[in-house]
Amino acid sequence: MNPIKGLIKKDFRITRNLFFTWAGAIILAMGAGVGLSAYTSQPAGTLPVIFLLGLVHIVFAPIMMFVTLNQEAKTQLWLYTPRRAVDLIVSKFTVIFSYQLIMQLLLSIYTAFNLFWFGRDVYEQIGPRLFGEAAIILNIALIVFGFYFTSCLTFLWTVYHSLKKRAKVLRWAAVLLLVFGYNLLEGLILSYDPLSELIFKYKVNVISNAALRYSEEKWSVMLEPAGIPVIPLLLYGLLIAVLLGLAAKLLDRKVEV
Amino acid sequence: MVLELKNVSKFYGKTAALNKVSLTFEKGKIYGLLGPNGSGKSTSLKLMTGLVFPDEGAVKLNGTLVTRKTSEKVAYLTELDMFYDVFTVQETIDYVASQFADFNKEKALQLLQELKLDPTKKVRSLSKGNRGRLKLVTTLSRNAEAILLDEPFSGLDPMVRDSIVQSLLKYLDFDHQVLIIATHEINEIESLLDEAVAIQYGKVIGQEKVESLREERGLSVLQWFKQLSSKYGEGEI
Amino acid sequence: MGEEFQASKPIYMQIVDKIISEIVQGKRRPGDKLPSVREMAVNMGVNPNTIQRTYTELERLKLVESRRGQGTFVAANEEVMEELGTEMQEEIIELFIQKMEEIGVSKDQLIGMLQRYLGEGR
Secondary structure, eight states, rough: OOOHHHHHHHHHHHHHHHHHHHHHHHHHHHHHHHHEEEEEEGGHHHHHHHHHHHHHHHHHHHHHHHHHHHHHHHHOOOGOSSSSSHHHHHHHHHHHHHHHHHHHHHHHHHHHHHIITTTTTTTTOOOOHHHHHHHHHHHHHHHHHHHHHHHHHHHHHHHHHHHTTTTHHHHHHHHHHHHHHHHHHHHHHHSSHHHHHHTOOOOOEEEEEEEEHHHHHHHEEEEEEEEEHHHHHHHHHHHHHHHHHHHHHHHHHHHHO | OOEEEEEEEEEETTEEEEEEEEEEEEEEEEEEEEEOSSSSHHHHHHHOOOOOSSSSEEEEETTEEEEEEETTTEEEEOOOOOOOOOBHHHHHHHHHHOOOOTTOOOHHHHHHHTTTTTTTTGGGEEEEEHHHHHHHHHHHHHSSSEEEESSSTTOOOOOHHHHHHHHHHOOOOOOOOOEEEEOOOOHHHGGGOOOEEEETTTEEEEEHHHHHHHHHHHHOOHHHHHHHHHTTOOOOO | OOOOOOSSHHHHHHHHHHHHHHHHHHHHHHSOOOOOOHHHHHHHOOOHHHHHHHHHHHHHTTTTTEEEEEEEEEEHHHHHHHHHHHHHHHHHHHHHHHHHHHHTTTTHHHHHHHHHHHHHOO
């Protein structure tokens, strides 16, 4: 078995149970959404479920990453390998990314199911083409956000564990300082109007707004297009790379067993 | 093959786990790194594997500074539990084999049989003794230049110790490998050693050839260690 | 560990003694092959370098000979064997006399007792 494959297999193996539990819970929630909506004869009731599940999957990847990093932190002996730290991290990313894809696929199917079949009388109907476009863009955005947060978390985790020799308060202080400092910087940059205008200039219009409307004792769902800015997505992609690079460097040179 | 610590210090907070330690290890020999718990033995081994980095001084393998990548050539057995609970014995071996190019799967299979480990068993369900054996299988199956064992006998009953010592002697390649055993159980390994290094409070307090100790001073390693230890202040062994 | 060793004597010499006594007792006969250094080390639970020294010492004493590519064999050296036998006999007699002297038996008494003992024993 080649070493990268070995790493991926290991990472899959140690997170598998958690993933299955998560997927089970989500499927249960989806079922409950449909069941409850059918029981109350309000098929639009699945919209909040879709919305909520979408939100939850922004934090899914970071949560998985946090859990698996802490599995390793018990002994830190995952560092006992000649592989570069970036390989160790990328392996975890690969596994979590595939989980994320599976979950988003489930969520997309669930949405399609509600839109075109279960809730077809109350959901404003859009054609498969528009739905497909929206699904692709929204899925990409969800992945980018999820993995941006995952990278932040990974980086902060390595900062915390680089400071193993220091007092706990100090380690947390360093992490919090980074978070606040970064947010301040981000705010500052965005408060510079020409720059923020540029960042938000290019948008793709896809169906991404949904609103519930109540009339004649029936809830229905209105769908509207909204602009999704493209450049921030690219910037987040760049940030992911930078944060991972930094995390790998710390993991290689500073985090000890 | 030469492993050396040159004037190495390592601090944890204000306490020095190692304080200006210089040591050299050469192939074809078995060394004992002897000292009470917390004396700096484990830190020394981790430094030589590239799992921990020195605050002062240098750690070198064959003249090059030790980094994470050094674990390619150094097999390290931790005193901690190194495995993933959900793995089976076989999966554990497959994982270690995938990470180290020098891993010899046949040797691992042989060792599994000799140490009577069931490859299908989950690590979670193994007894402490069997976990110790599994750690040994994964370490000894590597044709690494250096084999570093941290407390390989802790928690193992005498029968297991014997079989482990025998495996050690059987599979060590004296033409290419060095074996360093860190332990506080001196009597258990005395007859295995070429040289003994006594370490206490992060300092090397003595280093002798085992047979010379007996020949010239009529001392066993344990007696020698006790003499040194009382000279350098308390420190139970 | 396979063997227990005394603290004050080099381990390799203790193994030399052990093998000599096995030869004298006939447990190892001239021409018998000794285990390889590695095997012996594994059996005794000691460092192979120690066994190497043991074998070198045995060779120096002309009790064993190593044949290139074949291993180490107990020497068919009657002279040395005889000498070794004599040595051991002398050692035992010396020990016996020493013990007898310790309990106050004089040399004359000792000879008398031995003659009587052996005479009756027949």
